[in-house]
Amino acid sequence: MAHTKGWAIALIILTTILTSAAQLFYKEGAGRLPEIITNWPLGAGILCYGIGALLFLVSISGGEMTVIYPLLATSYIWVTIAAFFIFNESPTPLRIAGLALIVIGVSAIGLGGRDKKSATAEVLP
Amino acid sequence: MAQLWAVCLVLVACVVGSFGPILIKLGMNRHASRKVIGLIPIALSLATNWRIVLGFFFYGLSQILFIPALRGGDISVLFPLVASSYIWVTLLSLWMLNETLNKWKVIGLTGILLGVVLLGLGG
Numbered sequence: 001m002a003h004t005k006g007w008a009i010a011l012i013i014l015t016t017i018l019t020s021a022a023q024l025f026y027k028e029g030a031g032r033l034p035e036i037i038t039n040w041p042l043g044a045g046i047l048c049y050g051i052g053a054l055l056f057l058v059s060i061s062g063g064e065m066t067v068i069y070p071l072l073a074t075s076y077i078w079v080t081i082a083a084f085f086i087f088n089e090s091p092t093p094l095r096i097a098g099l100a101l102i103v104i105g106v107s108a109i110g111l112g113g114r115d116k117k118s119a120t121a122e123v124l125p
Numbered sequence: 126m127a128q129l130w131a132v133c134l135v136l137v138a139c140v141v142g143s144f145g146p147i148l149i150k151l152g153m154n155r156h157a158s159r160k161v162i163g164l165i166p167i168a169l170s171l172a173t174n175w176r177i178v179l180g181f182f183f184y185g186l187s188q189i190l191f192i193p194a195l196r197g198g199d200i201s202v203l204f205p206l207v208a209s210s211y212i213w214v215t216l217l218s219l220w221m222l223n224e225t226l227n228k229w230k231v232i233g234l235t236g237i238l239l240g241v242v243l244l245g246l247g248g
Contacts, residue, residue: 053181057171060146061153065218066230069146070211073237076244094247098240105236112229 004063004113022048142187152176204245
């Protein structure tokens, strides 16, 4: 398949939201260790990672890896936004610039997925 | 900065981890060619797909290797190294998945890499 389907891109963005949430849950859950059974953040983190992995599987069957995989960088956007607004970390100019570049880069990758001329053979080694 | 062993560990983790998505993609190609229908059959087909299982194993292994490595350095060095996995996966995709690059993918990759480096420097 040459063209990366829109639903695959939407799915991978959803995956990044889930894995970013999972990291936040892990952070909270790790702070509650060695509590395990009632450690709902830990469970929520595992669940989010698991669903994210499944969504990644589905998404990758709808597009090219050279498009889908770099889109995972979107998680940097979510995690950094969470750092700013949930953990009150300071939005330094470098981090803002970095975020802007990632947004531009992710958008460009999305455009790169629309190329119908790039031929990829169905590879089944 | 970062200790040498941590940098080496992160690099190894990146390369190993980069084979994960490639294997998963190959596994999904194989799964699609089997044309399985139904929730349980699909679940079984995926779970017994050695490429997918191995791919997730490599990815999980790389994540485990990251944990001690993160103690040996600060994120201004480690962030860019982790971001290098985007380069490895892209190169492996060109080689093993017969994918091709276009100008948007190159622009996008460059932007993402620069962005992650700046994020690491600014944090």
